Amino acid sequence: MSAYIPDPVVKRLPMYYRYLKELERNNQMFISSTELAKLTGLTASQVRQDVNAFGGEGRQGCGYPVIEMRKYIGKLLGKTTVKKMVVVGMGNLGRAIVRYEAFFHDGYQTSAVFDCQSQKTGLKIGPLTVQHIRDLESVLAENPADIAVLTLPASAAQEMAERLYRCGIRGFWNFAPVDLHLPDDASVVNVHLDESLELLSYRLNQKKRIQP
Amino acid sequence: MSAYIPDPVVKRLPMYYRYLKELERNNQMFISSTELAKLTGLTASQVRQDVNAFGGEGRQGCGYPVIEMRKYIGKLLGKTTVKKMVVVGMGNLGRAIVRYEAFFHDGYQTSAVFDCQSQKTGLKIGPLTVQHIRDLESVLAENPADIAVLTLPASAAQEMAERLYRCGIRGFWNFAPVDLHLPDDASVVNVHLDESLELLSYRLNQKKRIQP
Structure with a gap:
């Protein structure tokens, strides 16, 4: 969690956070890099690179766990304290x-x-x-x-x-x-x-x- | 004026426009790349590259002509029509x-x-x-x-x-x-x-x- 995250990835974190929050509201449990790419307008490979860069983890055959990843990004963004x-x-x-x-x-x-x-x-x-x-x-x-x-x-x-x-x-x-x-x-x-x-x-x- | 301008330079055009407008208001006729760098927080070499990329021109020994360059950038930004x-x-x-x-x-x-x-x-x-x-x-x-x-x-x-x-x-x-x-x-x-x-x-x- 303490690794260096490149600036362009940091700038996309709030966007990922926003979409994951929306998915969470819609009770979606997992999302694939392809689906996330479609939502965000990026390519699936870009999404995978980003997730890798900020240290998120997917589950083999399931995709990324929505709530867990939303919370993880929230922590990176300092959302745990008001x-x-x-x-x-x-x-x-x-x-x-x-x-x-x-x-x-x-x-x-x-x-x-x-x-x-x-x-x-x-x-x-x-x-x-x-x-x-x-x-x-x-x-x-x-x-x-x-x-x-x-x-x-x-x-x-x-x-x-x-x-x-x-x-x-x-x-x-x-x-x-x-x-x-x-x-x-x-x-x-x-x-x-x-x-x-x-x-x-x-x-x-x-x-x-x-x-x- | 019709050459391709890279996106990062385009994004800095409004900033240059803003500073040039301010200089114009203060009746400054010319500005060097070093001074412009100081204002904008860029390096002088970056400023010269930018100006080169958007097709502005300096005058030997004087620097960039403030009003002329402000108008030129204004044209690029489509400021000639309301x-x-x-x-x-x-x-x-x-x-x-x-x-x-x-x-x-x-x-x-x-x-x-x-x-x-x-x-x-x-x-x-x-x-x-x-x-x-x-x-x-x-x-x-x-x-x-x-x-x-x-x-x-x-x-x-x-x-x-x-x-x-x-x-x-x-x-x-x-x-x-x-x-x-x-x-x-x-x-x-x-x-x-x-x-x-x-x-x-x-x-x-x-x-x-x-x-x-």
Whole structure:
């Protein structure tokens, strides 16, 4: 379980987890690499390589055991402990993320939400109350968190990330359209929505030129 | 401009575009590969390879011309024509995307928003009014769109994507946690927020095990 897993395989783990969870819900006990390939859009050989790389095991003639493999991947993904999140920036995106219930199913819990605008302090977002960012340090000292969700303007993101780092946060889910620079023991995953939309735009553009 | 650009380079184009736009706003005329590398977190040699791959040109002793290169990448990304978008699914995420003004700066225009719930029909989201999904075909016949943003449950996404495809839409920005299967002339870019959060969780978990 402690072996090195290549990054491209790691990036597919959540996808495998998602499909296995669905199979589990449908009470399917085993799945073959061929079936799993069909679901995921990969080839069967790719699936077997991936499973091999992350250390999963199949059973001769049965395929992969669904629940066991789902739990194993869940462990790799750190799903055995609930991760506490704080969300900084209560604009539309921040509020949507707090309300996006899918995140709460599966090992995440939003413990506090912050904004720098005084007029937002005290607003209710789902079960949480918006707190002023000036109280960040005291709130986190009392109730530490694992992950900070940054849904704030590009200009404010780096400084806020450093402040959160000093409060002990090591996971950064960054929606601000900048790349964060943080010490090596921090983990950052970016969701740059603008870049994602532009990638789609590029692909559309290319296909139009091929098939005018 | 019509040469093949490798996928990893394409994925970095929006990032280059973003930094060049910022430099342009700051009235910087030229930028060296070393400076651009520092901004983007790549190496200077990687930047030069990328620029070479997408067909940009530097000037001896000056570096890359900021405005010219920004425009060139913009053309590659199809930013010369405004892309019309429709958003399907007016939950929290759909509403946040419609309101997320950053998208409107730069060549995108949301022309219609839909939901399947009658009680949402007629609601105002920014400058738009929610229409019932039953009117999808007639609305799109009158006012065609390029891109559909899917912010709806996994169970509804594939069928809706096919319906949108039949209405002439070829670009799909998919936030539903499923992979869409569409004809080859369609382009799909997925934003699987749950997978992105789980990737962060995995990385956090690994670092904790290395530095307990």
